[in-house]
Amino acid sequence: MLAAQNVVLSLVSLCLIVTTYSDVSDDITNGSLWCTRGHYPGLFCHATNAILNHTSRTFVVSTSDSLPQESEQTFRVWPVVATPLTRPPVCDRKFKESILFTFFYWFGHSNYFHLHYDTLLPVYSYLREKRVGSNGAIDVTLMPTVETSRLNVMDWDTDAFHDKNSGKYFVLVHKALAGDEFDLVPADSRLFEKNPTGFTCFETVHFGAPRVSFPDMTLVNDFTNLIRKRFGLTQSSLPKSRRVGLITRTTRRRVLNEKELIDAIKPMVEAEQIEFTGMTYEQQVNAVQRFTVLVGMNGAGLMNAIYLPEGAVAVQLAPFNATQLNIDEFGRVLKSRGPYLEWRNSHPELNHCNRERDPYNSQADTVVKVDEFKDIIQEALNIGINRKLHEEL
Template sequence: MIVARSFSPMEQKKLGCAAFFLAFFIIAVTLSSIFKPYLGPLPTLSDVYEIEGDVRIHGSTSTIFISSPPQQINSTTTKQFWSTKPYPRKEDTVAMAKVTAFKIQYATAVSSPPQCDQIFTSPAVVFSAGGYAGNHYHAFVDVLVPLFSTSHHFNRDVVFLVTNDLSGYNSSSWTSKYKSILDQLSKHDIYKTDTENQVLCFSRIVVGLIKTPREFAVVDPRYSTNNNSSTRDFNKMVRSAYSLKRESLSEDIRIFRQPRPRMLIIRRRRDRHLSNGKETVEMARSLGFDVVMKPVVWNVSSVARFVNSFDVLVGVHGAGLTNMVFLPENAVVIQIVPFGLENLARSCFGKPAEGMNFRYLEYKGSLNESSLVGKYSDGAKVYADPAAIYRKGFDGFRSVYLDNQDINLDLGRFKGTLLKALELLRV
């Protein structure tokens, strides 16, 4: 009131309205973050539900029962169940169409909860391996990193309940493909809810995964938005999962024994192909690198060990660069950015590489290096304003700049980027 006296009546009214909406927003965010049965209905816009009490899940019907005495339920409440999809990319309708919805409902005297087949003393996390998780990049960004953020503070004493366990390479399931990482986060068996006919009972369950503020970012739910854990912690966990020998480039004595630092150039087989890859390899070797150029699409454990043996990782923007998570710290990551993809490249791999304590370099391809030249009329927006194409919708943007573009490097210009990488390795 003392502060308010220094404002006019109209200004005081505006301040009051602002304070009301701020308070309403804080309350809404608080309620949407944590739910306990006695508080009433779950907010429908929540990304993650944390439920404590007598919680029972029947996987094959994708139903979660909350057992509450009738007097704890508001008799005026007509809605007794809520639906949620346990995948963080809520705004993407294409991804969410591939994710199973779970129904969370109260058990009442009329509709009693099913009997428990198994009772657990450990908490559980329910998540989906659907959406885009079949893609190596999205497996990490949409599931593994959010799962780390959601569950690592349980110190492995947590049960994972997974739906949409998609097949990966060699017809293995998604959970089999990333089992080494999942074992670092949980010491218990994984339950696949799609085929689980038993009723599993818990006293605490988290439905969904924390949506991180940016790609590969780690959030610790115990400390709100103040990260007490980092992306580097996630990388350490990954290196431990695959028993990788090289923790940090500076600690690896082999770099001092061998005069030629090792460079891996990821070869893309389809879109965003490096047209003069052979010439690029020859130039890099002439500068003093021991170069390997090949695609990396086989068993994750083999890929992890293979990538960890290199000092420099080079790749055109794409999912293959996700394998930088297996590099030792202080390694050099060079992202070749095709024309029009500057903003996407920075958010997907540039900032994450820096957060993982890699030395990051970016080579921005010009229009003259792009296969887009000649495909459209002179002065077309595709050339003049890629941002305008993006604003019209990501599908159209992707069809032009991601799915329909190769790059032919200006070797004279790219040479400067490789020389900078050599300088960084000597620091």
């Protein structure tokens, strides 16, 4: 890490020597750099009076202080050096306050769970904190970035936010978070197009996102209310009768007896299968509004349960002895939004898995035991909005 920083520092110093300086009054030569606890990466780092050197693609903070000792992980993703500047450079563009954060986008695709857990909720927690006491709009620019691989240097050449991906859910999710309230400026090579040897200046810039501990009902419900508001969903959208949705998965961790399960509970409640594949982000959020119980095997589709109507029940299913899945993390997030139940397969004979290829049952398909499924649905129908709707009949 130190060797890499020395190389970057040499590049930065070389570029600064040949730069034409302006007479702008911004005191960018007097910067600061510090870190607090982060969610992903482990530190949430902050800089004042920083520049982005287009030539070296490096963030430079004008301070004689060294990089915070524990910040290696964060500044491995966002290349930052601390070095005193004697005069301010000409700024091609200026940002008052920006937050650079990363989201899961490798091999041209994303992950719906990590997008929410590692990115959206932690970033929103910062925006919410800024809004408190702001007495109006807050001037924060959202600058999503992409890692070349997990916790490795950001990919300036990513096409994640190019026009070809404009309809992809990970782009639509970021646009929904920003809305009309915040500017959304992806941090990619387009920042350099007009002046490849220039500079972008930041009055304040943050790297990463603050620490979030789940369950946090206030945070999750505030976030989902914001997204519902963005999509025009109000209290009038609440379901008028009890309905169960069973999420269909088509590749891995499938429920192999979906139709049998639906047929088994239809005498108790209206029920249907739902598949989110091919839906836009807004369509997925809208689709779950009709359910008072949403059931799904651990996986991306179940993350839509955070958008369920208030008081609806989320039910997570899990394969037999799946020791390497994020079952607990899913549970903590879903508990943050409201009633939550869980079924873990305890019957090895109902587990369908190639143990040589998948020794931890992470991809296992499951035949869900019908009697146990009926029991957990009956429990769900006795709590939350389901109980209220039943009492109103």
